[in-house]
Amino acid sequence: MPKLLAGLALTLLLGGCASGIKPVDPIDALMRRYSGDVPGASLLVLKDGKPIVRRSYGLANLEDGDKATPATNYRLASVSKQFTATAILLLAESGRLKLDDPVRRWLPSLPETTAAVTLRQLLTHTGGLVDYEDLIPPGSTGQVSDNDVLRLLSATPKTYFAPGAAYRYSNSGYVLLGLVVERASGISLPLYLRQHIFQPLHMDHTLLYERGGPEVENRAYGYSEENGGWTRTDQSVTSATRGDGGIYSSIDDLAKWDAALYDDRLLSAASRKLAFSPHVKVTGEPYEASYGYGWRITGDTLWHSGESIGFRNVIVRWPKQRLTVIVLSNRNEPEPYRTALAIAAPYLQ
Numbered sequence: 001m002p003k004l005l006a007g008l009a010l011t012l013l014l015g016g017c018a019s020g021i022k023p024v025d026p027i028d029a030l031m032r033r034y035s036g037d038v039p040g041a042s043l044l045v046l047k048d049g050k051p052i053v054r055r056s057y058g059l060a061n062l063e064d065g066d067k068a069t070p071a072t073n074y075r076l077a078s079v080s081k082q083f084t085a086t087a088i089l090l091l092a093e094s095g096r097l098k099l100d101d102p103v104r105r106w107l108p109s110l111p112e113t114t115a116a117v118t119l120r121q122l123l124t125h126t127g128g129l130v131d132y133e134d135l136i137p138p139g140s141t142g143q144v145s146d147n148d149v150l151r152l153l154s155a156t157p158k159t160y161f162a163p164g165a166a167y168r169y170s171n172s173g174y175v176l177l178g179l180v181v182e183r184a185s186g187i188s189l190p191l192y193l194r195q196h197i198f199q200p201l202h203m204d205h206t207l208l209y210e211r212g213g214p215e216v217e218n219r220a221y222g223y224s225e226e227n228g229g230w231t232r233t234d235q236s237v238t239s240a241t242r243g244d245g246g247i248y249s250s251i252d253d254l255a256k257w258d259a260a261l262y263d264d265r266l267l268s269a270a271s272r273k274l275a276f277s278p279h280v281k282v283t284g285e286p287y288e289a290s291y292g293y294g295w296r297i298t299g300d301t302l303w304h305s306g307e308s309i310g311f312r313n314v315i316v317r318w319p320k321q322r323l324t325v326i327v328l329s330n331r332n333e334p335e336p337y338r339t340a341l342a343i344a345a346p347y348l349q
Helices: 002-014 026-030 077-093 119-123 146-154 171-185 189-198 251-260 269-276 337-348
Strands: 041-047 050-057 059-061 223-226 229-232 247-249 296-298 301-308 311-318 323-329
Touching: 026 050, 026 337, 041 251, 041 337, 050 251, 077 119, 077 171, 077 189, 077 247, 077 269, 077 301, 077 311, 119 171, 146 171, 171 189, 247 251, 251 311, 251 323, 301 337, 311 337, 323 337
Parallel strands: none
Antiparallel strands: 041 050, 041 323, 223 229, 296 301, 301 311, 311 323
């Protein structure tokens, strides 16, 4: 009997049977947790530049019952880091800064203990800076801004290790990189990203969100599962920082981003090689990887996850196979990296 049931399940999964039972779509099966009146997700699979899977599941807003769609904009969290890194590379290409500039050249209030830290080291999480999250006073309820992060770090002479000596994932470093973009370009980070990345790529609904600035269209709100129900957990004390995770985007706009990573329409070949090259071995994280500039590198894949209080996202690219899988979700779990790999598997055979 167990073998019979297993065979029936396999038949249904791979295409149904003669009885007329509707076959189970293997991708929908993998995305089942996102379906229904629950915080949802949007999924995109790109092959040779074309969307071969473009689906959404569940709700973007539980209170209003708004369904998730391919145009829904999710908080990217740390997937934003590749855009901050790209801004730094664009400024390097234009001669506004150098990757080996000491960060104190641009942010001189930082302590003397950071004098040897370079922009290149911030890009690869090898600067040794203290995590700003650990410097926030206990009991704080107001959101921390980028300038708050700069003040906290400027008052903290401690570092974790000598610059370049080790890897430690650092939101602090990417917050500072966002501030460097502003100092080097002379305009705000949201405006720089819009003028130099989003508009040229026609990512017309993507933005770096700031409270009081333009609102996010088709916005997904974040939720966490608590006591068997869903609670809105869209913002936290650390949700207002920008360079490390403040961008909102959709799978439709991210398809345009993915396309630009194959050619010179945004970054030169030399800059793309820098971004996609393994500069340091990742340690202290559950997945084996090296780190480029805003990208993890595992085997033939370039990828990055993004996690904040109510969002879990991942983009995984197989450039040699011209395959990309993107999963954006507005919930605290599950972590979608393994799901993305499972979705990709049939297209890699």
